[in-house]
Amino acid sequence: MEALVQTFTVGMRISLQPFNLLLILVGTIWGLVFGSIPGLTATMGVALAIPLTYGMSPFSGLILLSSIYIGAISGGFISAALLNMPGTPSSIATTFDAYPMAQKGKASLALALGLMSSFFGGLVAVLLMIVATYGLAQLALKFGPFEYFALGLLAFAGCIGMMGGSIIKSGLSVVLGLLLATMGSDMLTGVKRLTFNVPDLVAGIDILPLLVGLFGISEIFVAIERRYQNVVPPEARKAKMGFKAVAEAVRLIFSQPVNYVRSLVIGFVIGVFPGVGGATSSVVAYGLARSGSKHPEEFGKGNPEGVIASEVANNATIAGALVPLLALGIPGDSVTAMMIGGFMIHGLFPGPLLFRDSPEYAYTIFAAQIIGNLTMVLLGILLMRFFIYTLSIRSYYLLPIVALSMVIGAFGLYNRVFDIWISLFFGFVGYLLRKIDFPLVPLITAFVLGPIVEKNLRQGLAFSDGSMMPLFTRPISLTLFIGAVVLFLVGIYVNRKGARKERA
Numbered sequence: 318m319e320a321l322v323q324t325f326t327v328g329m330r331i332s333l334q335p336f337n338l339l340l341i342l343v344g345t346i347w348g349l350v351f352g353s354i355p356g357l358t359a360t361m362g363v364a365l366a367i368p369l370t371y372g373m374s375p376f377s378g379l380i381l382l383s384s385i386y387i388g389a390i391s392g393g394f395i396s397a398a399l400l401n402m403p404g405t406p407s408s409i410a411t412t413f414d415a416y417p418m419a420q421k422g423k424a425s426l427a428l429a430l431g432l433m434s435s436f437f438g439g440l441v442a443v444l445l446m447i448v449a450t451y452g453l454a455q456l457a458l459k460f461g462p463f464e465y466f467a468l469g470l471l472a473f474a475g476c477i478g479m480m481g482g483s484i485i486k487s488g489l490s491v492v493l494g495l496l497l498a499t500m501g502s503d504m505l506t507g508v509k510r511l512t513f514n515v516p517d518l519v520a521g522i523d524i525l526p527l528l529v530g531l532f533g534i535s536e537i538f539v540a541i542e543r544r545y546q547n548v549v550p551p552e553a554r555k556a557k558m559g560f561k562a563v564a565e566a567v568r569l570i571f572s573q574p575v576n577y578v579r580s581l582v583i584g585f586v587i588g589v590f591p592g593v594g595g596a597t598s599s600v601v602a603y604g605l606a607r608s609g610s611k612h613p614e615e616f617g618k619g620n621p622e623g624v625i626a627s628e629v630a631n632n633a634t635i636a637g638a639l640v641p642l643l644a645l646g647i648p649g650d651s652v653t654a655m656m657i658g659g660f661m662i663h664g665l666f667p668g669p670l671l672f673r674d675s676p677e678y679a680y681t682i683f684a685a686q687i688i689g690n691l692t693m694v695l696l697g698i699l700l701m702r703f704f705i706y707t708l709s710i711r712s713y714y715l716l717p718i719v720a721l722s723m724v725i726g727a728f729g730l731y732n733r734v735f736d737i738w739i740s741l742f743f744g745f746v747g748y749l750l751r752k753i754d755f756p757l758v759p760l761i762t763a764f765v766l767g768p769i770v771e772k773n774l775r776q777g778l779a780f781s782d783g784s785m786m787p788l789f790t791r792p793i794s795l796t797l798f799i800g801a802v803v804l805f806l807v808g809i810y811v812n813r814k815g816a817r818k819e820r821a
Contacts (some may be wrong), residue, residue, distance in 0.1 A: 328684040337685075352405050358536055374661040375665060376678065393407055394624075398415035410600045410603035422551060429626060433570055434700070437663070438584060450640050455794075461777070464785045470801040471800050473759070476490075486755050497760075525736075526739040583598055589641060601630070632821075645668055646666060657765055749780050
C-alpha cells in the first residue's frame with residue numbers, strides 16, 4: 318500500500334506540471350466539444366488527438382487522451398438536454414428526462430444536473446478504479462503463457478457473449494480482427510502471411526490508421542447519413558449555468574443516495590466488462606432508478622432522478638473501462654481501444670508488466686482522471702454558454718475539417734500515403750459493418766490481443782511439448798478458461814431471452 322501511495326504521488330506530481338495542466342484543460346474542452354455535438358463522439362475525439370501525441374512525452378500524451386475521454390463522455394448531456402439528441406451513445410438515457418425538463422423551462426437545472434452527476438460519478442469511480450486496477454494487476458503478474466492465452470479467450474468470450482445483439486456477428490467480428498492481426502510477417506519465423514503481394518503489408522497493419530478508419534471516418538459517414546444539423550432552438554439558447562442551478566443540482570443528487578450509489582456501482586461494473594460500454598450502463602441504471610422510484614410514472618416527463626442515474630452511470634463507466642485496459646491490456650470500450658494506440662506509438666503496452674516495470678504511467682492516468690473531473694466541472698460552469706453556441710455550428714462545415722484532420726493524422730505517424738488508403742478503406746468497411754449492426758469493439762479487441770494470444774500459445778506449447786493440459790491444470794488459467802465458458806453461455810442465454818421478448 319505504501320508503494321501504491323508513493324507511485325500515485327509521482328503520478329500526481331507529473332500531472333500537475335504546468336504543460337500537463339494545460340493539456341488537461343485543452344483536452345477537457347476538446348472532449349466537451351466533441352461530446353456535445355451529435356455526430357462527433359468520444360471515439361472520434363480521441364482518434365483525432367492520437368497523432369498529436371506522437372511528438373509529446375508518453376506522460377503528456379496519455380494525459381491528453383484521458384482528459385478528452387472525460388470531457389467527451391460528460392459533454393453528451395448538453396445536446397441531450399437541449400436538442401433531445403445524445404451527443405454520445407452514453408447519454409441516450411439522459412435524453413429521456415433532461416429534454417422534457419428543458420421543455421418545461423428548466424434547461425438550466427437539467428444542464429446543472431447533468432454536469433454535477435457526471436462529476437460525482439466520475440470522481441468517486443476513479444478511486445474505485447485505483448484499487449481495482451492495482452489488485453488485478455498484482456494478480457496478473459503471476460501469469461505465464463497459458464494464463465495469457467486463457468485471458469485472451471476470456472476477452473473474446475466477453476466480447477462475443479456480452480456485447481448484445483447477434484452472437485454470430487460478434488464472433489465473426491473477433492475472427493476478422495484475428496485475421497487482420499495475422500497480416501504481415503510471422504513474429505517468430507518471418508514468413509509472410511496474408512500480404513497479397515503488397516509490399517506495404519509486409520509490416521502488417523498499424524493500429525492507428527485502422528482505428529481512425531473504423532471508428533473515426535465511419536462515424537463521419539454515419540453523421541452525414543443522419544444529416545445532423547445541430548441547430549439549438551432559440552428558447553434553449555437562454556439556458557445559463559448559474560450558482561443557483563448548480564446548488565439545486567447538488568442538493569438533488571445528495572437527496573438520493575440510493576440512486577447515486579446504485580448508478581455508480583452499475584456504471585463501474587459494466588465498464589469493467591469489455592465491449593459493453595456507457596450506453597448500456599446508462600440505460601440499465603435508468604431502468605433500475607425508475608423501478609425503484611416512488612414515482613415511476615414521472616420518468617420520461619422531466620424527473621431529475623433519471624438524469625442523475627444516467628449521468629452518474631455513464632461517467633463511472635469511464636473508470637471501469639480503464640480497469641481491464643491498464644491491468645490486463647484489454648480495451649473496455651471503443652475509446653480505450655483507441656487509447657491503446659496512444660500507448661503503442663510510445664512503445665508502451667498496457668497490462669500487468671506496465672505496473673511492474675513502469676507503474677508511473679498508470680498512476681499518471683489515475684491522477685489525470687481526478688484533475689480532469691475537477692477541470693470538467695469548472696469548465697462546465699464557466700463555459701456553458703460557449704458549448705451551447707458550439708451546438709449551433711452546422712455539421713456540413715465541421716465534419717469535413719474533422720475528416721481532413723484524421724487523414725493527416727494517419728499519414729503523419731510514419732509519413733506513408735499507404736496509411737491514408739488504409740484509413741479510408743477501413744472507414745468505408747466500418748460504415749458498412751455499422752449498417753448491418755456488426756460490432757466493432759470485438760474486432761479491435763481481437764486485433765490488439767491476437768498477437769499476444771498467438772505468441773503465448775506458441776510459447777506455452779513449446780514448453781509443454783505440444784500439450785494443452787497446462788491450460789486445465791494450472792489454477793489461474795483454468796479459472797480464466799471457466800470464466801470464458803460462463804461468459805459465453807450467459808451471453809447465449811441473454812441473447813435468446815432478448816430474442817423471445819422481441820418476438821412476443
